Amino acid sequence: MTALAVTGLTKSFGGLRVTNGVDLAIAPGERRLIIGPNGAGKTTLFNLITGEMAPDAGSIALFGQDITRTPCRRRAHLGMARTYQIITLFPRDTILRNVTLALLGLSGLRWNPLIDLDRQHELARHADEALARVGLRHIADRPLTETSYGERRRVEIAMAMAQSPKVLLLDEPFAGLSIDERRDVQQLLAAIPRDVTMVMIEHNMDVALDLADRITLLHFGEVIVEGTRAEVVADPRTREVYLGE
Amino acid sequence: MSAPGMTGVTVPRAAAVGIALVGLATVPLWVGNSYYVDVASQILLFAVFALALNVLVGYGGLVSLGHAGLFAVSGYTAGLMLQAGHGHAAADLAAVLVTLAASAVFAVLALRSTGIGFLMITLALGQILWGIAYRWADLTNGDNGVNISTRPAPFGISLADAPSFYYATLAVFFLALATMAAFVRSPFGASLRGTRDQARRMTALGYNVWLIRFLAFLFSGFWSGIAGLLYVYNKQFISPQVAALQSSAEVLLMVISGGTATLLGPIAGAAIVVIMKYVVSAYVVRWNLVLGVIFVAIISFMPEGLVPGSVRLWRRLRAPRPAGKPGAPP
Numbered sequence: 336m337t338a339l340a341v342t343g344l345t346k347s348f349g350g351l352r353v354t355n356g357v358d359l360a361i362a363p364g365e366r367r368l369i370i371g372p373n374g375a376g377k378t379t380l381f382n383l384i385t386g387e388m389a390p391d392a393g394s395i396a397l398f399g400q401d402i403t404r405t406p407c408r409r410r411a412h413l414g415m416a417r418t419y420q421i422i423t424l425f426p427r428d429t430i431l432r433n434v435t436l437a438l439l440g441l442s443g444l445r446w447n448p449l450i451d452l453d454r455q456h457e458l459a460r461h462a463d464e465a466l467a468r469v470g471l472r473h474i475a476d477r478p479l480t481e482t483s484y485g486e487r488r489r490v491e492i493a494m495a496m497a498q499s500p501k502v503l504l505l506d507e508p509f510a511g512l513s514i515d516e517r518r519d520v521q522q523l524l525a526a527i528p529r530d531v532t533m534v535m536i537e538h539n540m541d542v543a544l545d546l547a548d549r550i551t552l553l554h555f556g557e558v559i560v561e562g563t564r565a566e567v568v569a570d571p572r573t574r575e576v577y578l579g580e
Numbered sequence: 581m582s583a584p585g586m587t588g589v590t591v592p593r594a595a596a597v598g599i600a601l602v603g604l605a606t607v608p609l610w611v612g613n614s615y616y617v618d619v620a621s622q623i624l625l626f627a628v629f630a631l632a633l634n635v636l637v638g639y640g641g642l643v644s645l646g647h648a649g650l651f652a653v654s655g656y657t658a659g660l661m662l663q664a665g666h667g668h669a670a671a672d673l674a675a676v677l678v679t680l681a682a683s684a685v686f687a688v689l690a691l692r693s694t695g696i697g698f699l700m701i702t703l704a705l706g707q708i709l710w711g712i713a714y715r716w717a718d719l720t721n722g723d724n725g726v727n728i729s730t731r732p733a734p735f736g737i738s739l740a741d742a743p744s745f746y747y748a749t750l751a752v753f754f755l756a757l758a759t760m761a762a763f764v765r766s767p768f769g770a771s772l773r774g775t776r777d778q779a780r781r782m783t784a785l786g787y788n789v790w791l792i793r794f795l796a797f798l799f800s801g802f803w804s805g806i807a808g809l810l811y812v813y814n815k816q817f818i819s820p821q822v823a824a825l826q827s828s829a830e831v832l833l834m835v836i837s838g839g840t841a842t843l844l845g846p847i848a849g850a851a852i853v854v855i856m857k858y859v860v861s862a863y864v865v866r867w868n869l870v871l872g873v874i875f876v877a878i879i880s881f882m883p884e885g886l887v888p889g890s891v892r893l894w895r896r897l898r899a900p901r902p903a904g905k906p907g908a909p910p
Contacts, residue, residue, distance in 0.1 A: 385784060387780070387783070387784065407783045407784060408783050408784075408785075408786050408787060408788055408789075409786075411784060411785055411786030412786050416784075417784055419781075423778055423780060423781045424778065424781070425773075425774060425777045425778050425781070426777060426778075427773075427777055428777075432770070435770075436770065436771075436774050436782075436785065437785050439767055439770065439771065440782070440785030440786035440787050441785075441786050442767075444767045445767050445768065445771050445787065446767075446768055446771075446795075447766055447767050447768055448762065448763050448766045448767075448768040448769065448799075449762055449766055450766055450767065451762075451765045451766065452765060452766060452767045452769075452770050453765065455767070494785070498785070498786075
């Protein structure tokens, strides 16, 4: 069974086809890298997979279950989590509260208007673990406004991982990071256990290459090349797309 | 949002709360004149109304300009039921249920949008209710309004005189405040604030953003209705003016001037507006002008509102001068 199967996925904005008949079959536990130049339609593909946008045609299945018409919020409950290329966090809250909100999203407690959220020790413990995993536990109570960009990137990952997803979608997790920070995030992602299937978008091929089992090259909304790391790197079409030769 | 209340309960703070409680509990004793006791009741009931609106404006980021319509629906329903010869219990229950139904209709229509769209739809719906109050004279008695002859007597306690009505209002006010305080600290309160700050992320995290906002609207509508009930019993009269756009704008100004997304802000805002309206107006004919100047001053010097702004100034006054080291950039 495939963890994530995308078939003939198509999406147009006006006359522009940003996703054009994309097929993907990602095995459980696989690390898939989706690369492509700016405007290749990588983020749109993620938005379609997570349900933030509705496709014009095609289908999406999560572990064999068709989720093409499942609302975005339900997909989170089915085990799909994502991070954002443009950091999308809760700016008025602390790091801890950001992660707590991620945990609360899948908990029945989120509807409770009576209990004190700060006293939910089970939730706090899980949030603490999630922050320890990304090395932010020591600044858990820091307001997000006082954190660095690199720390916010890690909060993004902590929030997605806190939900114990089966499929994790990472949208340019290295964007804007320094070399040191990149190495930290690389180690972080490499440590994620294999029971999580990982799909990662990266604009810059070199950073994420080591993490990938298989690579899909997207260009103008279409899959150009797909294969193992070596196959895709060696393929002349990859050089053509990236170097314009 | 980290709550400073847990560790921040200092001696001055506890003293301030104690003084406020004693002050509120003894208003009829030191105010004396029953007109001013009634003004105090008005402050409290408008504080309940402003707290209700603050749920949407402050914590939900949804600015409503139609809440006077909900406030009036409650008052009118009770007034008309009483006029038709029903008892207080039936009239009050009907008022709450009709207000909740009206809130649900408001929410379903207005939550198709946020921001300016939400504001315009609530404004339009509020105007429709005002129109019904004003023009549908067969039902609402039009411009003449609705009179009620008696106040209720819960547990056999008469609320006919100003002090006893004040204490009843104070009890409801404390209940509303306690409910709000619990709501703000609760997971549901955190969910609502999340939809205000990052609705897209909330959806991706598994929250039903629409339903959270809808329930918050009902919560807000419920307390607006309770405030409307207090109003009609206090005045023993309700007229279309109560549902007018100006009333919606007034309660919104209470929330914004006092400080959105705070518990004390809407209360302070209600106090300012009601005191201007009923006390200053006795001495200054153009009291609206004074109110306007006060609002301009608040917005100029404390754009975040009176309560958070005062806290900020207080901290700055007490903090030692920074020795060349600037504060953390925002």
